[in-house]
Amino acid sequence: MAQKKYERLAAELERQIASNLVKPGERLSSVRELSRVKRVGLNTVVRALGLLEDRGLIVSRPQSGFYVLGPRASSGVTAPAMRLTLPKEVQVPDLVSTLFESAKDRQVLPLGAACLDAELYPLAAINRATRRVVREQPRLVGGYALPPGDFEYRRQVSRRLEKFGTFVAPAELVATGGAMESLGLALRATCSPGDTVLIESPQYFGILQALQHLRLKVVEVPSHPVEGVQLEQVEEALRRGGVSAGLFTPNFSNPLGTLMSDEKKAALVALFARHGVPLIEDDIYAELSFQGLRPRPLKAFDTRGGVLTCASFSKTVSPGLKVGWLAPGRYLPRVQALQLASTMGGSPLSQRVMASYLASREYERNLRELRLHCSVQVERFSRFILERFPEGTRTSRPQGGFVLWVELPRQVDSVELFRRALEEGLSFSPGTLFSTRELYRNYLRLNCGNRWSPRLEQGLARLARLVATMAKARPS
Amino acid sequence: MAQKKYERLAAELERQIASNLVKPGERLSSVRELSRVKRVGLNTVVRALGLLEDRGLIVSRPQSGFYVLGPRASSGVTAPAMRLTLPKEVQVPDLVSTLFESAKDRQVLPLGAACLDAELYPLAAINRATRRVVREQPRLVGGYALPPGDFEYRRQVSRRLEKFGTFVAPAELVATGGAMESLGLALRATCSPGDTVLIESPQYFGILQALQHLRLKVVEVPSHPVEGVQLEQVEEALRRGGVSAGLFTPNFSNPLGTLMSDEKKAALVALFARHGVPLIEDDIYAELSFQGLRPRPLKAFDTRGGVLTCASFSKTVSPGLKVGWLAPGRYLPRVQALQLASTMGGSPLSQRVMASYLASREYERNLRELRLHCSVQVERFSRFILERFPEGTRTSRPQGGFVLWVELPRQVDSVELFRRALEEGLSFSPGTLFSTRELYRNYLRLNCGNRWSPRLEQGLARLARLVATMAKARPS
Numbered sequence: 001m002a003q004k005k006y007e008r009l010a011a012e013l014e015r016q017i018a019s020n021l022v023k024p025g026e027r028l029s030s031v032r033e034l035s036r037v038k039r040v041g042l043n044t045v046v047r048a049l050g051l052l053e054d055r056g057l058i059v060s061r062p063q064s065g066f067y068v069l070g071p072r073a074s075s076g077v078t079a080p081a082m083r084l085t086l087p088k089e090v091q092v093p094d095l096v097s098t099l100f101e102s103a104k105d106r107q108v109l110p111l112g113a114a115c116l117d118a119e120l121y122p123l124a125a126i127n128r129a130t131r132r133v134v135r136e137q138p139r140l141v142g143g144y145a146l147p148p149g150d151f152e153y154r155r156q157v158s159r160r161l162e163k164f165g166t167f168v169a170p171a172e173l174v175a176t177g178g179a180m181e182s183l184g185l186a187l188r189a190t191c192s193p194g195d196t197v198l199i200e201s202p203q204y205f206g207i208l209q210a211l212q213h214l215r216l217k218v219v220e221v222p223s224h225p226v227e228g229v230q231l232e233q234v235e236e237a238l239r240r241g242g243v244s245a246g247l248f249t250p251n252f253s254n255p256l257g258t259l260m261s262d263e264k265k266a267a268l269v270a271l272f273a274r275h276g277v278p279l280i281e282d283d284i285y286a287e288l289s290f291q292g293l294r295p296r297p298l299k300a301f302d303t304r305g306g307v308l309t310c311a312s313f314s315k316t317v318s319p320g321l322k323v324g325w326l327a328p329g330r331y332l333p334r335v336q337a338l339q340l341a342s343t344m345g346g347s348p349l350s351q352r353v354m355a356s357y358l359a360s361r362e363y364e365r366n367l368r369e370l371r372l373h374c375s376v377q378v379e380r381f382s383r384f385i386l387e388r389f390p391e392g393t394r395t396s397r398p399q400g401g402f403v404l405w406v407e408l409p410r411q412v413d414s415v416e417l418f419r420r421a422l423e424e425g426l427s428f429s430p431g432t433l434f435s436t437r438e439l440y441r442n443y444l445r446l447n448c449g450n451r452w453s454p455r456l457e458q459g460l461a462r463l464a465r466l467v468a469t470m471a472k473a474r475p476s
Numbered sequence: 477m478a479q480k481k482y483e484r485l486a487a488e489l490e491r492q493i494a495s496n497l498v499k500p501g502e503r504l505s506s507v508r509e510l511s512r513v514k515r516v517g518l519n520t521v522v523r524a525l526g527l528l529e530d531r532g533l534i535v536s537r538p539q540s541g542f543y544v545l546g547p548r549a550s551s552g553v554t555a556p557a558m559r560l561t562l563p564k565e566v567q568v569p570d571l572v573s574t575l576f577e578s579a580k581d582r583q584v585l586p587l588g589a590a591c592l593d594a595e596l597y598p599l600a601a602i603n604r605a606t607r608r609v610v611r612e613q614p615r616l617v618g619g620y621a622l623p624p625g626d627f628e629y630r631r632q633v634s635r636r637l638e639k640f641g642t643f644v645a646p647a648e649l650v651a652t653g654g655a656m657e658s659l660g661l662a663l664r665a666t667c668s669p670g671d672t673v674l675i676e677s678p679q680y681f682g683i684l685q686a687l688q689h690l691r692l693k694v695v696e697v698p699s700h701p702v703e704g705v706q707l708e709q710v711e712e713a714l715r716r717g718g719v720s721a722g723l724f725t726p727n728f729s730n731p732l733g734t735l736m737s738d739e740k741k742a743a744l745v746a747l748f749a750r751h752g753v754p755l756i757e758d759d760i761y762a763e764l765s766f767q768g769l770r771p772r773p774l775k776a777f778d779t780r781g782g783v784l785t786c787a788s789f790s791k792t793v794s795p796g797l798k799v800g801w802l803a804p805g806r807y808l809p810r811v812q813a814l815q816l817a818s819t820m821g822g823s824p825l826s827q828r829v830m831a832s833y834l835a836s837r838e839y840e841r842n843l844r845e846l847r848l849h850c851s852v853q854v855e856r857f858s859r860f861i862l863e864r865f866p867e868g869t870r871t872s873r874p875q876g877g878f879v880l881w882v883e884l885p886r887q888v889d890s891v892e893l894f895r896r897a898l899e900e901g902l903s904f905s906p907g908t909l910f911s912t913r914e915l916y917r918n919y920l921r922l923n924c925g926n927r928w929s930p931r932l933e934q935g936l937a938r939l940a941r942l943v944a945t946m947a948k949a950r951p952s
Contacts, residue, residue, distance in 0.1 A: 097809075100622055100816060118618030126617055127610045130825075134603045141602055141796030142594030146576055177653060177819055184818050193669040193691065209817035215669065320617030322823045333573075340576060341685035342660050343653055347798045347823060349606075 006047035018376035028066040077407040082222040087196040090212035102427040109459040112427035116449035122366040129356040145348035147336040149175025153351035156358035166300040182310035182326035189331040190278040195244035202434035204254040238275040252285035255405040255445040257398020269301040283311040285401040290375040305330030374402040377448040388464040402449040409471040482523035494852035504542040553883040558698035563672040566688035578903040585935040588903035592925035598842040605832040621824035623812040625651025629827035632834035642776040658786035658802035665807040666754040671720035678910035680730040714751040728761035731881040731921040733874020745777040759787040761877040766851040781806030850878040853924040864940040878925040885947040
């Protein structure tokens with residue numbers, strides 16, 4: 001469906017607002033100016049501005065012009081008061097299957113699983129690279145990519161990390177089939193079944209599932225919505241003992257989207273090193289920073305090989321290529337043996353295709369667009385929700401990635417909401433999935449990865465109505 | 477390197493011999509006849525026959541002609557006397573890493589890992605299919621292939637099984653990244669760490685490694701070199717109790733290459749069903765039958781969903797595409813949850829490419845060639861070994877696949893032999909890797925998957941000399 005002229009203009013202005021080209025409180029160019037600069041009619045400008053006003057991004061002040069609105073003051077979720085927990089087995093509710101089933105259903109609006117609109121990935125470039133690699137290296141699929149995997153791919157990953165101040169040699173990297181395989185290998189290399197892993201809360205349910213199926217217990221450290229985990233609590237947990245590994249997402253945690261400062265990263269790494277406990281990090285969202293610079297992984301602060309960094313290109317280049325990596329520090333030999341015994345290594349074709357793409361200039365260019373898309377989308381979702389959802393609704397303020405953590409009025413049960421929403425053809429991730437405790441019943445995570453569309457907007461409006469109904473129906 | 481005319485003729489005659497077109501004891505056509513029929517000069521025929529004579533395939537009888545030789549009477553390995561063992565933890569020697577390292581080294585003759593010459597796979601067709609799929613379905617790599625995986629791929633696997641009398645609906649299949657992932661999922665779905673799995677001995681060390689890393693114990697049932705496992709011993713082990721799953725390779729076991737009869741398969745399935753114990757089968761070599769017909773999997777005899785069939789196309793179509801499947805019976809929901817939590821599913825591109833190839837006529841045509849190649853190669857290796865290795869050497873008589881199990885004189889330690897061979901640039905799999913017991917010290921497994929070449933022949937001759945030296949040096 002072709003976008004109309006005024007919609008295109010609105011989208012352009014919206015990107016400018018989201019990228020802080022025009023800041024909250026500032027005045028937009030006048031209708032006449034915009035018409036001249038953008039080379040469109042006055043009517044088009046008026047309709048575009050009307051659209052932005054409807055979306056709560058700008059406000060018209062008579063005799064003066066249009067002003068950019070800031071996020072509402074109520075934004076920012078509250079963290080439930082929470083102490084360190086005792087080691088506990090993980091049991092992710094069956095609801096997750098329903099969630100993933102709904103992700104396959106094209107009739108359902110995909111706000112559940114964290115995935116981007118397929119059109120945002122550089123698929124044409126990947127397909128081109130695939131055809132080229134197949135033509136130039138026809139024997140590639142005739143052999144295995146035994147652990148640690150294709151050298152050229154590992155070299156490209158190493159170069160990319162080096163570009164942002166983290167040196168990990170190709171020989172210290174293992175190619176994997178994605179971040180989940182990386183995490184599984186890291187956990188199996190450091191823990192035995194029955195062991196305890198220190199994690200932050202709320203935590204992505206996919207990781208909780210991985211922990212559950214590896215029969216690992218968890219101690220949850222509460223994560224502050226902006227600051228992230230409190231080091232004091234991490235230290236307390238380590239001092240208590242019995243922790244076999246830590247698992248954190250310092251760069252744009254999922255679902256909160258918080259970014260850990262470099263100082264805190266250094267302190268966290270030092271803390272784990274002091275206690276001799278390995279530290280696993282999920283670095284999958286690092287490239288999707290709203291500020292444009294890829295933040296450094298914990299690995300950058302690791303001097304003893306105790307940090308295992310897990311990542312993939314599923315959120316930035318292609319989920320279907322299934323290529324990730326793991327920098328396992330001193331656990332390298334064990335990780336290689338584990339991978340050999342569980343998959344014999346990944347796909348040589350996928351790894352070489354990704355290497356070829358990473359070596360191209362398009363990678364950086366596409367990342368820039370992707371980052372902008374993510375920041376605009378998250379902002380758009382956030383504004384829409386704060387505008388249309390009932391009083392008492394709050395949203396996280398992610399610094400990267402493309403998910404939003406939403407706190408609903410206390411009386412709204414997000415599991416019940418999920419069932420009702422699914423009946424109306426839309427999906428999201430209920431908060432209860434993000435902890436082993438009953439802490440996030442009135443929270444939910446929204447995938448903001450899809451392009452904004454009338455269908456999406458109608459879906460969110462439907463969700464807003466459902467929440468409003470439930471907020472009224474069940475007073476706390 | 478282009479093959480000379482007489483070498484091509486020799487290869488053709490050799491295939492006729494291996495395929496039993498001319499049987500042992502029968503006379504070959506005369507030199508003159510061959511010259512006429514094959515349209516080559518008399519000299520070419522004479523040189524070709526000389527080559528076959530050198531290889532021990534034919535013998536010249538003065539005044540009469542050339543006769544096909546049968547395998548030597550001493551062929552057929554002996555099984556070490558062995559009782560059922562008690563549950564034991566698995567600890568595969570580190571030697572395996574050396575073995576896999578050597579597989580990456582192009583200077584080393586690859587007789588260790590079981591892999592075919594890359595040129596034997598239908599790589600051109602796979603690459604063509606890849607280019608076509610990428611062109612026709614450019615958005616495929618933009619999404620996940622969430623468990624159970626691409627429908628079209630599962631449909632093609634189902635059709636293939638149906639063709640040989642085994643009906644497994646597409647909905648009962650899970651696409652995987654290869655047989656090792658299938659086996660891992662099957663084991664994790666049926667067992668917990670610390671549990672015991674009933675396996676046959678000798679057993680492929682890759683499976684032993686998988687068991688080790690999943691922290692499973694094993695009870696080994698001795699496998700007769702021709703008959704396979706003894707049902708009485710299986711029954712005894714099940715009656716003892718404490719077994720959480722069985723794992724067998726009824727179709728061309730690795731390393732023995734034995735084929736279980738349909739009657740025995742039915743009885744084995746019934747036995748496990750009676751004891752309520754799940755039965756996992758590794759069906760990866762089933763298509764490589766020397767008799768041409770794909771034997772049925774245990775699954776064909778399963779009425780209660782207790783059989784989990786694991787397979788892949790890594791040995792028949794492409795190792796690099798990384799596509800396998802798992803028919804997990806009643807463990808389907810658990811397998812899907814496990815796969816979701818460990819990899820989020822396989823590659824949608826690889827699965828679709830494989831589906832496209834499986835739907836083509838080339839698949840069956842290439843399999844026919846591959847089967848012939850395997851039978852010819854195994855026969856050639858076997859003859860060479862029985863001819864050149866010292867007295868007391870015996871070889872298995874595989875009915876499919878492309879590995880040969882070799883029994884050396886009792887005093888030869890295959891681990892020591894391995895170290896010496898590696899120094900001389902050739903690799904094989906020492907027998908000690910195939911059991912948790914010290915049973916196969918004077919055995920080794922040879923990969924016969926590569927094309928015969930002067931380099932290969934020289935390598936085997938070198939190995940023969942090493943064995944001879946060790947057989948003399950250490951009298952028992």
